[in-house]
Amino acid sequence: MSTGGSRVKKKRVPVPRREPAERIRDFNEVVLGYTLEQAMEEASRCLQCPLNFAPCVKGCPVHVNIPGFLRKLREGDVKGALEIIMETNPLPGITGRVCPQEEQCERNCIMGRIGDRINIGKLERFVADYARKHGIRPEVKIPPSTGKKIAIVGSGPAGLTAAAELRKMGHEVRVFEALHEPGGVLVYGIPEFRLPKEIVRYELEYLSKIGVEILTDVVVGKTLSLRDLLTEYDAVFLGTGAGTPNFLNIPGVNCLNIYSANEFLTRVNLMKAYLFPEYDTPIKKPNRVAVIGGGNTAMDAARSALRLGSREVYVLYRRTKELMTARQEEVENAEEEGVKFMFLVSPVEFVCDDKGRVKAVRLIKMRLGEPGRDGRPRPIPIPGSEFELEVDAVIIAIGQTPNRILFKDIPELKLTEKGTIVVDEKYRTTVKGVFAGGDAIRGESTVVKAMGDGWKAARSIDEYLKTGEWPPEIKPHDFEAEN
Amino acid sequence: MPKYVITAKRKLAPRVNWFRIQAPLIARRAQPGQFVIVRLHEKGERIPLTLFDWNANEGFIELVVQEVGKTTMEMGRYNVGDHVLNITGPLGNPTHIDMYGVVVIVCGGVGSAVCYPVAKALRERGNKVISIIGFRTRELVILEEEFRRISDEVIVTTDDGSYGVKGFTTDALRSLLESGVKPGLVYTAGPVIMMKKVAEITRRHGVLTYASLNPIMVDGTGMCGACRVTVEGRTVFACVDGPDFDAHKVDFDELAKRLAQYTEEERIALEKYLNTVSRGG
Ligand SMILES: Cc1cc2nc3c(=O)[nH]c(=O)nc-3n(C[C@H](O)[C@H](O)[C@H](O)COP(=O)(O)OP(=O)(O)OC[C@H]3O[C@@H](n4cnc5c(N)ncnc54)[C@H](O)[C@@H]3O)c2cc1C
Ligand SMILES: Cc1cc2nc3c(=O)[nH]c(=O)nc-3n(C[C@H](O)[C@H](O)[C@H](O)COP(=O)(O)OP(=O)(O)OC[C@H]3O[C@@H](n4cnc5c(N)ncnc54)[C@H](O)[C@@H]3O)c2cc1C
Ligand code: SF4
Ligand code: FES
Numbered sequence: 001m002s003t004g005g006s007r008v009k010k011k012r013v014p015v016p017r018r019e020p021a022e023r024i025r026d027f028n029e030v031v032l033g034y035t036l037e038q039a040m041e042e043a044s045r046c047l048q049c050p051l052n053f054a055p056c057v058k059g060c061p062v063h064v065n066i067p068g069f070l071r072k073l074r075e076g077d078v079k080g081a082l083e084i085i086m087e088t089n090p091l092p093g094i095t096g097r098v099c100p101q102e103e104q105c106e107r108n109c110i111m112g113r114i115g116d117r118i119n120i121g122k123l124e125r126f127v128a129d130y131a132r133k134h135g136i137r138p139e140v141k142i143p144p145s146t147g148k149k150i151a152i153v154g155s156g157p158a159g160l161t162a163a164a165e166l167r168k169m170g171h172e173v174r175v176f177e178a179l180h181e182p183g184g185v186l187v188y189g190i191p192e193f194r195l196p197k198e199i200v201r202y203e204l205e206y207l208s209k210i211g212v213e214i215l216t217d218v219v220v221g222k223t224l225s226l227r228d229l230l231t232e233y234d235a236v237f238l239g240t241g242a243g244t245p246n247f248l249n250i251p252g253v254n255c256l257n258i259y260s261a262n263e264f265l266t267r268v269n270l271m272k273a274y275l276f277p278e279y280d281t282p283i284k285k286p287n288r289v290a291v292i293g294g295g296n297t298a299m300d301a302a303r304s305a306l307r308l309g310s311r312e313v314y315v316l317y318r319r320t321k322e323l324m325t326a327r328q329e330e331v332e333n334a335e336e337e338g339v340k341f342m343f344l345v346s347p348v349e350f351v352c353d354d355k356g357r358v359k360a361v362r363l364i365k366m367r368l369g370e371p372g373r374d375g376r377p378r379p380i381p382i383p384g385s386e387f388e389l390e391v392d393a394v395i396i397a398i399g400q401t402p403n404r405i406l407f408k409d410i411p412e413l414k415l416t417e418k419g420t421i422v423v424d425e426k427y428r429t430t431v432k433g434v435f436a437g438g439d440a441i442r443g444e445s446t447v448v449k450a451m452g453d454g455w456k457a458a459r460s461i462d463e464y465l466k467t468g469e470w471p472p473e474i475k476p477h478d479f480e481a482e483n
Numbered sequence: 484m485p486k487y488v489i490t491a492k493r494k495l496a497p498r499v500n501w502f503r504i505q506a507p508l509i510a511r512r513a514q515p516g517q518f519v520i521v522r523l524h525e526k527g528e529r530i531p532l533t534l535f536d537w538n539a540n541e542g543f544i545e546l547v548v549q550e551v552g553k554t555t556m557e558m559g560r561y562n563v564g565d566h567v568l569n570i571t572g573p574l575g576n577p578t579h580i581d582m583y584g585v586v587v588i589v590c591g592g593v594g595s596a597v598c599y600p601v602a603k604a605l606r607e608r609g610n611k612v613i614s615i616i617g618f619r620t621r622e623l624v625i626l627e628e629e630f631r632r633i634s635d636e637v638i639v640t641t642d643d644g645s646y647g648v649k650g651f652t653t654d655a656l657r658s659l660l661e662s663g664v665k666p667g668l669v670y671t672a673g674p675v676i677m678m679k680k681v682a683e684i685t686r687r688h689g690v691l692t693y694a695s696l697n698p699i700m701v702d703g704t705g706m707c708g709a710c711r712v713t714v715e716g717r718t719v720f721a722c723v724d725g726p727d728f729d730a731h732k733v734d735f736d737e738l739a740k741r742l743a744q745y746t747e748e749e750r751i752a753l754e755k756y757l758n759t760v761s762r763g764g
Contacts, residue, residue, distance in 0.1 A: 178571065178702075178704050179571075179702065179704075180522055180529075180568070180569040180571070188706075216569070217569050217570060217571045218508070218571075219571060219572075219574065219704055222512065222572065222573060222574055222704075223508050223509065223512065223571070223572065223573070224508065224512075225512075243704075243705075243706040244705050244706060245706070245707065245708050247708060247711070247718055249718075253718065254711060254712075254713060254718060254737055254741065256740060256741060256744045257744070259709075260707055260708040262706055262707045262708070263701060263707035263708055263709045266701055266702065266706070266707055267701065271528060271529070271701070272526075276748065276751075276752070277748075277751050277752045277755045278526065279526045279527075279528075280526060280527050280528035280553060280554060280752060281528040281529075281701075282528075282745045282748030282749065282751075282752065283748075284744075284745075284748075355740070356737070356740035356741075403704065403705055403706060404705060404723065405704055405705055405723055
């Protein structure tokens with residue numbers, strides 16, 4: 001096949017995926033990914049924009065050298081491609097699967113002006129998968145130890161990326177994780193059918209190979225205090241995420257079989273309740289489920305419920321389809337699998353039977369009003385429009401806030417009104433030597449933004465270790481406005 | 484990863500075991516009223532258990548576990564030298580230890596293991612401690628000696644009168660309050676019904692009462708809300724906002740219902756386990 005010349009290939013090489021009827025019967029991965037030939041062909045469509053101009057790179061929060069890795073890939077040099085990606089991204093198998101590329105690197109791709117944008121996400125994923133299957137590891141040189149010790153709190157994408165970067169600078173890094181398995185949302189939130197846990201484990205192995213130590217079952221603020229860490233370590237990075245679920249403040253919310261998405265997904269993913277009773281953690285297998293919300297979490301909960309055998313799964317969202325925050329690809333997957341969507345509705349009450357189990361959700365219809373503070377049209381209830389939907393389980397996925405457990409321990413750590421940690425543009429908190437990033441400073445965000453934070457925070461930490469300088473006052477930086 | 488090795492084990496009563504387990508980080512920070520989350524092995528669930536005692540110098544914690552289902556029965560078969568895979572803690576808020584004057588401790592069954600460290604700390608703080616510990620029948624009585632050591636007065640009750648005072652702990656509490664004892668605090672842990680009755684009695688006497696709640700938990704760090712309870716009309720998470728709450732403000736009926744949520748699944752898990760055990764698995 002011809003790759004050079006002026007002949008531009010306008011069409012994307014399609015990505016094979018499993019048929020809906022088959023895939024909803026198990027938790028195995030839906031998207032199958034490219035073969036080497038397909039990947040080389042897709043990579044060869046790239047126009048190779050110069051690196052300092054390439055708009056795709058600017059759209060990537062960790063600035064992966066995209067044309068660089070695509071060039072290696074079209075030559076069939078997977079190892080070379082992997083090494084280029086991993087210069088800035090320690091978790092390519094994960095980001096290649098869960099990033100909303102359509103809003104990031106791919107959004108800006110020049111090819112979009114004359115044809116389909118390059119399928120950067122699936123190519124990144126291909127490189128990671130091929131390397132994993134063929135035992136290809138990037139060569140990493142760790143400089144001699146600087147003697148500096150850094151504690152990372154939380155092993156989600158933010159903490160892990162900061163850890164990898166700091167380790168590559170020669171610092172000693174130890175990660176503390178509250179749960180029994182590292183990975184944060186990657187292991188307890190995002191389901192197996194989108195992100196196989198085997199891949200998370202493999203990518204974490206890379207971190208231990210380069211000498212990052214991960215200690216699980218340590219809740220900082222409880223098992224160890226932040227103050228303990230500050231005396232033992234030269235700097236601390238907080239990547240504790242936004243793990244506390246919001247519940248609706250309406251009657252009946254504590255009826256049986258009403259779950260937060262976090263509880264539902266933790267039982268399914270982390271505790272493998274879908275394999276009950278082989279695994280000990282139980283889960284209800286409902287017939288008719290209502291999932292409340294319109295983000296990634298809602299999609300994951302709905303699709304997990306289908307796979308547990310639910311006959312009908314409704315996603316109830318208070319705005320319109322266009323305003324859903326979930327990744328487009330996953331909304332399409334959910335629709336194909338038979339998830340039903342109801343837009344412009346909001347629950348006002350959960351109705352329970354005499355045993356305390358939920359039997360219906362009372363909804364009110366909404367219309368869109370003026371944009372609110374976040375720029376999105378505000379939903380307004382339509383009086384007198386209430387109706388009931390019969391269900392035997394409800395999963396609430398209306399957002400999460402940062403976990404309070406750590407903050408009680410250290411009152412000097414300043415928080416915003418929303419409960420996120422206040423940091424300046426260098427990720428410095430109001431406590432000297434303590435940095436923070438990821439969902440803990442942004443509220444619910446994305447994997448790669450959390451990684452971008454970890455990556456940049458590592459540079460500020462390194463600078464602080466060298467200079468010991470800390471500003472007398474922290475000027476809060478609004479990371480949300482940056483988007 | 485640290486290994487949580489069992490260094491001592493004792494049977495306190497049929498189906499109630501006491502364990503001493505190596506867990507230095509937890510022992511160092513443990514305080515009365517706190518608990519841990521335990522996961523036995525790779526396929527295990529996470530269950531909450533109260534810290535019964537601990538020793539920071541020697542780096543061990545102690546747990547008292549009643550066999551009520553699959554996981555606790557399986558743990559009952561663990562012996563000295565075995566290890567459990569994960570222990571996370573200390574979790575929850577410590578009990579508010581203060582000078583209340585007279586304190587009455589009311590606990591039922593394995594709830595007495597929950598009360599013990601609290602009673603001990605309240606006594607060390609200078610309170611007069613009256614402990615009422617209740618059991619179904621004589622052979623289930625546990626921790627009587629321990630309570631005698633740290634209480635000014637101990638009342639043991641059995642439902643059937645086979646040991647100590649016949650009747651429920653709540654009967655003993657009622658007569659104590661009616662006899663003119665004016666506690667500054669009543670602390671209670673045990674079956675939900677019992678805690679609810681304790682709250683009803685002390686409300687009439689206007690006595691401050693804390694209950695240590697025992698809802699279903701998963702992570703134990705505030706991430707899921709499985710443990711949510713209604714206190715004074717508000718939803719709170721027992722694992723991070725509790726487990727102690729003002730008993731007069733707790734919705735005990737809701738707590739009881741929520742505890743029964745998985746009865747069917749628990750039965751399936753137990754049956755499967757008992758089958759493998761009897762086959763020598
Ligand atoms: C169901 C679901 C689906 C999602 N899907 C996508 C998607 O498709 N694409 C995407 O880009 N984003 C997605 N997101 C968002 C994304 O997962 C998060 O933005 C990202 O994981 C944030 O990373 P983080 O490192 O900041 O925090 P987290 O991943 O939340 O990790 C924080 C870690 O810190 C630990 N921790 C917290 N407190 C303490 C403490 N005191 N001591 C020790 N450890 C502590 C937690 O246990 C956790 O492991 C999804 C989120 C959810 C919930
Ligand atoms: C903060 C806290 C502290 C606790 N401390 C102790 C302790 O020190 N010693 C001890 O023996 N037990 C304690 N428990 C109870 C213990 O967690 C349960 O007995 C255990 O989870 C049962 O697991 P299982 O698989 O053996 O039984 P399952 O098969 O899960 O359940 C069997 C029966 O136990 C009841 N049950 C289930 N989960 C709980 C629960 N979380 N709390 C109370 N009852 C439950 C159910 O009603 C069920 O019918 C505590 C619970 C909490 C929340
Ligand atoms: S913008 Fe598109 S065409 Fe240009 S380098 Fe990036 S992937 Fe290639
Ligand atoms: S057990 Fe999950 S929030 Fe309390």
